[in-house]
Amino acid sequence: MKRSLLTALALILVLSLGLAGCKSSSESTGGKGSSSGGGVMIYGRGGDAVGLDPAHETDGESFIVTEQVMETLTGYKKENTDVVPELAKSWKISDGGKKYTFTLEKGVKFQDGTDFNADAVVKNFDRWMNGDAAKFPYYASMFGGYKKDPGHVIKEVKAIDDTTVEFTLKRPQAPFLKNLAMSPFAISSPAAIDKYGDKYGEHPVGTGPFKFKEWKRGDTISVVKNDKYWKKGLPKLDGVTFKVIKDNSSRLNALTKGEVDLIDGVNPSDLDKIKADNKLQIFERPSMNVAYFGFNVEKAPFNKKEVRQAISHLVNKDELIKNFYNGTAEPAATPLPSSIAGQNKDIQDYGYDEAKAKELLKKAGYEKGFKMDLWAMPVSRPYMPNGQKIAEAIQANLAKVGIKANIVTFEWGTYLEKLRKGEAPAFLIGWTGDNGDADNFLYALLDKDTIDSNNYSRYKSEPVHKLLIEAQSTADEGKREELYKKAQEIIHEDAPWVPLVHAKPQLAGTNSIKGFYPHPKGSQSFVDVSMK
């Protein structure tokens, strides 16, 4: 007995010595105090990446990692979705918008030491256009299909010389430059693709500011500084580690404790707590989304414009924002958020007005109201944190004019499938933009071509269709904006939806973080972020 007591005491002694020793060593390896403004930034987030070959993936958690490792030909401005040069330093558009000639940056190398050049660009595009929907899903949505499909926009990608690459299109595609800036179309090292084959998604290699280092699935992904990065003096950080902490409150706890430096997915209800902590700062991501309450315009009573307008007068957006978004959203008057060029700011929203709603209902012959099914989203999305609660708030307002809404919901996959088939009479849903172009909202969600796809309202308007198609093939940005503004006016009058809000996702970080701007598209490179 005495002997075991002694052993236990000895063990405790050793343990406490170790604890003391570890404290000093963690301080020295912390890296936070280094003078170069570098250090490793730990980014806490709610989910792991699915894979690290961006062309293959569709989720933001994958893209935020691949954007550190790889770069695209064109890029976005820091604060909005205007196109700026990236790997292509300039370009010329000719032949009525059917030919794009890009001049590439000279002397850029992939992280595996091979050259980035026109050939590499061609090889990447060849790989994607010879793929299929299961391999490169985004490619088809943005470029109209694959090589064998008649709708495919790209006719040919050709290397003219080492630093010149020429794209020939079958028809003009106005958002082409914005499409190229999307994360899935980042340029990979062809040598690495050959080397790793099917496993390339675990060993991404690009020209970006950080090199991929390690992936512990479900836990962390780390990238480290690319010492040979082509932009002088960048990146400032020594590396970034992405850490999965699923629970929003725990993630904030880890930030408060200093175990992570930056987190996304902050609960709006925690914002006051963060503001009160002088060691933390809040970052607000500009909105590139829309949450909406849609009607199936083929189904009675929503086939009547007056009914749709009446309901538009019955939704109190300010209340929704106050109660369910903690003020972190803008009321939506049109489908387009303000980060996207072409938003029509002159549109006067319907506004909450019971009397007007009653009048319109009377006109439509529904003086006494009616019964309806209101579909509510089963999952939480940045644009709609709680579909069920929002549905209940709308339900209460509808009841005031005698409309009895019965809330219905389905499992998410089924929900989307049924919406697509037009089975929902009235529904809550939303959209997050892909390429930051108005086309990606208005055409994708409200054109007659996209019925059976993302036009869940089954809204069919010839004048809108004409405007949207014209805008797709117009190169002049100013003219396009005019066309989109006109389309929004017609959509506003027809009211196939009640646009609800444009939500602004919130991030929080320690005060040491400098130079970080959350990009509206949902992720961004940390190339010029530093930690003091």
Add this chain to the structure above:
Amino acid sequence: MFSYTIRRIGLLIPVLLGMTFIVFMMIRAIPGNPAQLILGQQASKQAIATLTKQLGLDQPWYSQFVHYLTGLFQGDLGMSLKSRTPISEELWPYLAATIELSLVAILIAVVVGVNAGIISAWFQNSWFDYGVMLIALIGVSMPIFWLGLMEQYFVSIKWDLLPTTGRDNIRMPVEAITHLYLLDTLLEGRFDQFIEVVKHLILPGIALGTIPMAIIARMTRSSMLEVMRSDYIRTAKAKGLKMFWVVYKHSLKNAMIPVVTVIGLQTGLLLGGAILTETIFGWPGVGTYIYDAIQSRDYPVIQSGILVVATLFVLINLFVDILYAAIDPRIKY
């Protein structure tokens, strides 16, 4: 004993087969198309159709089942639909994380639970006894996510004693060899990291261990009370043996059988049921792995994940059954 073990392992096969079949049918009965969930909201109809076909989900269920079973018998757990990585490659790190956490949790539960139960029985109807039983009652009904967040708030943030989340200090990550970090850090001779890993294990270990701890305490107490009323204990007391030895030696050994059974069952349960703890503590364990797979209808991952956890569960209970004979020589197989 040997033939008993063989017979029990033989019995495993039909049990696991039956379970695989039930899981297989159940996850297909819940609505939701994996292809839709993988490709997301923006996906076109054609893309979903193509992917459904590639994943073999357009095949009738029986041919999918036969296909899956054929793979299993060849030792192939299948391929994740979502990450398109073999499950056998993916699973171990998650499983190791859970095993490490579960072992720590059950260790805390056993050490605290058994002793609390013994002392309660020893001083039956004392304030200590009432106190322990009240705490045990609270412990059984405690919501883990709440307990976890409270631990983080007080122990980590307010008192600054232990880290909030994760398995290791991310600023000096552990080099994974076996993925059991306690072992890995020792293999690398990094004692500082070992301490760091221990520190990370304490809070989630307590959160996960609380319910089993309460159950074990109650079970130990009632089992001890029963034994302490028996004749041989009276004899031991009568011959003047110190009470400590009466309780810890003579009573405990005889009271252990039901307690060991409960410990075995609880350990098994922890392996699959640690989802809440894992979520709160940013722990990359197998519970989260399967939970995410259910969210995205990643059928092979759900099937194989549950299969592996169930196999472990059955093996632990087999081990417990064999342990009976060691504890009580009167038991023979």
